[in-house]
Amino acid sequence: MSLRDVADLAGVSVKTVSNVVNGYAHVAPATRAKVEEALSRLDYRPNLSARNLRRGRTGVIALALPELDAPYFAELSRFVIDAAAEQRWLVVIEQTDGSLERERQILDGVRDHRVDGLILSPIAIGADDSPPAPTRRRWSCWASASTTARPTTWRSTTSAPPATSPST
Structure with a gap:
């Protein structure tokens, strides 16, 4: 039609x-x-694909977490999904298993998966690590569940729904 x-x-x-x-x-x-x-x-x-192509947006953000079955990350996922839904965005969730290789694959591959943003909770990538060039030019938001980790945040030039942090 x-x-x-x-x-x-x-x-x-x-x-x-x-x-x-x-x-x-x-x-x-x-x-x-x-x-x-x-x-x-x-x-x-x-046709949402045609609409998003015309707008240059997908309406999808990625959430990459070390463990999907950990209560903290399950709750964080719920808050991110709720915040995204308020903006009519969808969330794609990836599990990194805290692997440096997997975290880097996600940073490298997010652009190819046609998502508008990434929320990454890194375990292996540290504050001194720099994202790959295509990610640095677009966006990346990093969060850390550990109070001992050194969280790093790169701000986006693309607006994404605000993520609410779960109370701990």
Whole structure:
């Protein structure tokens, strides 16, 4: 189903359908009702891949943790997912097992996986380690569960949903 199909059924332009789908206020109520009826009759669903490609965003962030079954990280995951959901973002979770190689693979590979941000809780990578060049140019947020670890934070130029820290 395309915007053109909806526009033809509603008797309006594709731009008008786009305005309704995207929630723009400057559509006459009667026209909005016709478009919404056509959207419903055709069971139209926006193509999120096309929308994200056009916007240059995926709406997905990655969360990389050493252990998924540890209570702290399970709770942290819940808070990150809740904060992301408030912004209509999805979270992809990776387990690093505290491995230097795995942490570096995630830093190196995040860009290829089409995510908009990374929250990494490193065990093996230390404060003196520098992220690889592509990551340094984009974003990376590091957090540490250990009070003895030396956490490092690199700020993003890309806005991501704020992560709330669980109370410990």
